[in-house]
Amino acid sequence: MAEPDATPETATDATISIRNLWKIFGPRANKVIGTELAELDAAELKSRADTVAAVRDVSIDVKPGEMFVVMGLSGSGKSTLVRCLTRLIDPTAGQVLVEGDDVGAMGANELRDLRRHRVSMVFQHFGLLPHRRVIDNVAYGLEIQGVSRGKRRTRAQDMIDLVGLTGNEDCLPEELSGGMQQRVGLARALAVEPSIMLFDEPFSALDPLIRRDMQNEVIRLHREVGKTMMFITHDLSEALKLGDRIAIMRAGEIVQLGTPADLVGSPADDYVADFVSEVPKTDVLSLRWIARPADGVAPTGTALSADTVIRDAIGDIMAADNPLPVEADGELIGVVGQRDVLSLMAENRS
Known part of the structure; x- marks a missing residue:
């Protein structure tokens, strides 16, 4: 297996620092790490210990302002990994540092603050409130923070303008196309002014042309607002288009981490080579x-x-x-x- 990162950032340099992270599902999860069970493949581990290792000893550093993409097929562990970053799923072992703070050591109040103020997530399913108009959906996170109505509506309008939805402020979600609804989701995530944005396959359900437009929108927003972003996808072309660096996952492990050129020009193994074989070099x-x-x-x-x-x-x-x-x-x-x-x-x- 390729080294996760030949020149890892130190914890103080990285916006997100993941160290030896494991997530194991099952009744014997705590008895796997550090034993011979940890070396078993997925089928053997399930058979012998009735557990599933969704994330296996992953170490990654995401640099400030970087667009970092995690790519893998269904079941590779990529979505579990991103959910561990804010403890939507609690890791079994390992450490996650966000801007130097240990997420695993956070209490309920600190964790709530992390999710409300510092890290925003954009999911495949938009999760818009159907009875609220666009501007109130965008302002929802600010409302939860206790921001006054006037200030949150001003901020929401700025974000609506930023994502190209000017004129749709008073629409209900059902009146918008799928791509427009996802733009509302982007605006809502940006409104709380997070330092980090996490995207979990946000465009998978969109039509190809809308998906391409949304990819271009994320590239534009990344350039304009400069946030650190981690993007999860199963689509290689999307990964190559968006990523400053890409980590390819298989069976819970990182099989290669590098720039798009690293993956296409020097694949770490046959698995990666097969992935990139159709990409015009x-x-x-x-x-x-x-x-x-x-x-x-x-x-x-x-x-x-x-x-x-x-x-x-x-x-x-x-x-x-x-x-x-x-x-x-x-x-x-x-x-x-x-x-x-x-x-x-x-x-x-x-």
């Missing part, structure tokens, strides 16, 4: 992945940035008679030419 990898040594020959032509996505440089590369220089931080790291691009494209066809 030119759409994800940057030029640094295919740059080769200049072999002592001074390259000619306009230098390309090593961080340029290959797809965006194909026109320049194919139009050049000779390989073009590739630079990182002003330093030459290699060259890239027509044969390098064609070779990579052939890999996807094979």
Whole structure:
């Protein structure tokens, strides 16, 4: 199994720090960790101990302002993991630190404060109050906090404008499309000004075109409001589109953690390789992945940035008679030419 993170953040650097987290369901949950049972696969563990290890010894650090995606198939443990972060589900073992505070050690009042003020969750099911109009749904979290009516309606209106729902303030949820209802959910989550936002497969039930629009909306909001976000999905294209880094889960474990380019360019095992096999590498990898040594020959032509996505440089590369220089931080790291691009494209066809 790949290391969860080759250069983990310290607890003080990370907005969310997860350490050796386990969640085991069943009557003998506390007798699994630290024994030979912990090494069993899911079927054997269920047979021998009548327990299910939904999360197995997971360690992750989420950086401030990062869009961190957890991806996996149904039953991989991703939704259980995100619910452990605010103790909607209590972990069996391990530690979760949110902005340096130990969630496991929090009392009822501290936990309530965490959920009301610091961390917001957006779920697949919108959970809107059907009898309340849009502006009152958006303001609901502020109402729970005890914010005055005038201030919460002003804040709610700002969030409605931010997510593109201006003019729908007085609509009831049933009068809105699924995508618009999810925008209300986003506005409600943002209204309480959390430092962290958790998304648990929020767009899974939406039509493909609406889903794409909502993905773009989250990217825009992330850029504009700068929140630390953790996004749960089973969809690889969604993960690659949204994630600064992606953790792939299988059977409760992290099998690989890295950037989209890390996963596509250097999958940790056959499981990850199978996931990314249909992804066009030119759409994800940057030029640094295919740059080769200049072999002592001074390259000619306009230098390309090593961080340029290959797809965006194909026109320049194919139009050049000779390989073009590739630079990182002003330093030459290699060259890239027509044969390098064609070779990579052939890999996807094979």
